[in-house]
Amino acid sequence: MEIEELQAAWSQMSNELEQQKKLTNDIILDMTKQKYQNKFVLVTKYETLGALVCFIISFLVVLNFNKLDTWYLQICGVLTLSFLIILPLMVLKTLKRIKNIDISKGSYKENLSLFLKTKNRLLKLQQIGIGFGFIGLLFIVPVTSKIMSNKDVFLISFKKEQYIVFTITLVIFAFFCKWAYSGYQKITQSAQELIKDLE
Known part of the structure; x- marks a missing residue:
């Protein structure tokens, strides 16, 4: 050759x-x-299902809003509707944004920056949701009670058993929130590691 x-x-x-x-x-x-x-597929399905439930409940509250016959129950109704509509929409929008970050385009630095910004927003929304979830019990319970049984919880005295049930509900809710939030942290951390592997 x-x-x-x-x-x-x-x-x-x-x-x-x-x-x-x-x-x-x-x-x-x-x-x-x-x-x-794929990291965000399952959580998006759960959040979509949760949002659908919230929207159905909101629709039922709107249909029965006339049963909220005092000014304070009407305020509770408006707060309930706001909580059940605005927060799920914000979470779904942020999930869509984080899921649709195209890590194959743009620089590593740009992708990581966009991801971290969206991740922080998503986790902040979860924290807000947890906080409002606890506070929300104060205005959601009166609305539910009035619509379902026509009882104004502000005018009745609670029995010992009702306090126990309410306390158990708060404890279960706290454990569920902790579990869900740690799940979000794991998913977003895992996705962040995938982006870092591209460096």
């Missing part, structure tokens, strides 16, 4: 290796992108 033939063969092998490397990188990037998006 002459030197020209060796150089041509070497150049061709080099080009083929470069193309193979680019193809491998593209495959890895596509797989990572798919893994990233």
Whole structure:
């Protein structure tokens, strides 16, 4: 073989290796992108189902709003509707935004910055949801009681058993919130690690 033939063969092998490397990188990037998006599929389904339940309850509150016959029950009704509509919409919008970050486009720094900003917003919304969930019991329970049994909880005295049930409900709610929030932290941390692996 002459030197020209060796150089041509070497150049061709080099080009083929470069193309193979680019193809491998593209495959890895596509797989990572798919893994990233899959991190948010299940939580999006749960949040969508939860939002649907909230919207159905909101619709029932609107249909029965006339049963809230005092100014303070009407305020509780408006607060209940706000809580059941606004927060789920904000969470779904933020989940969509974080899930649709295209990690195959843009620089590593831009993607990580956008992810961290959206992640922090998502976790902050979860914290707000937990806080309002506890506070919400103060205005959701009166609305539910009035609509379901026509009883104004502000005008009746509670029995010991009702206090016990309310306390147990708060404890269960606290454990559920802690479990759900730690789940969000794990999912977002895992997605962040995938982005960092692309550096």
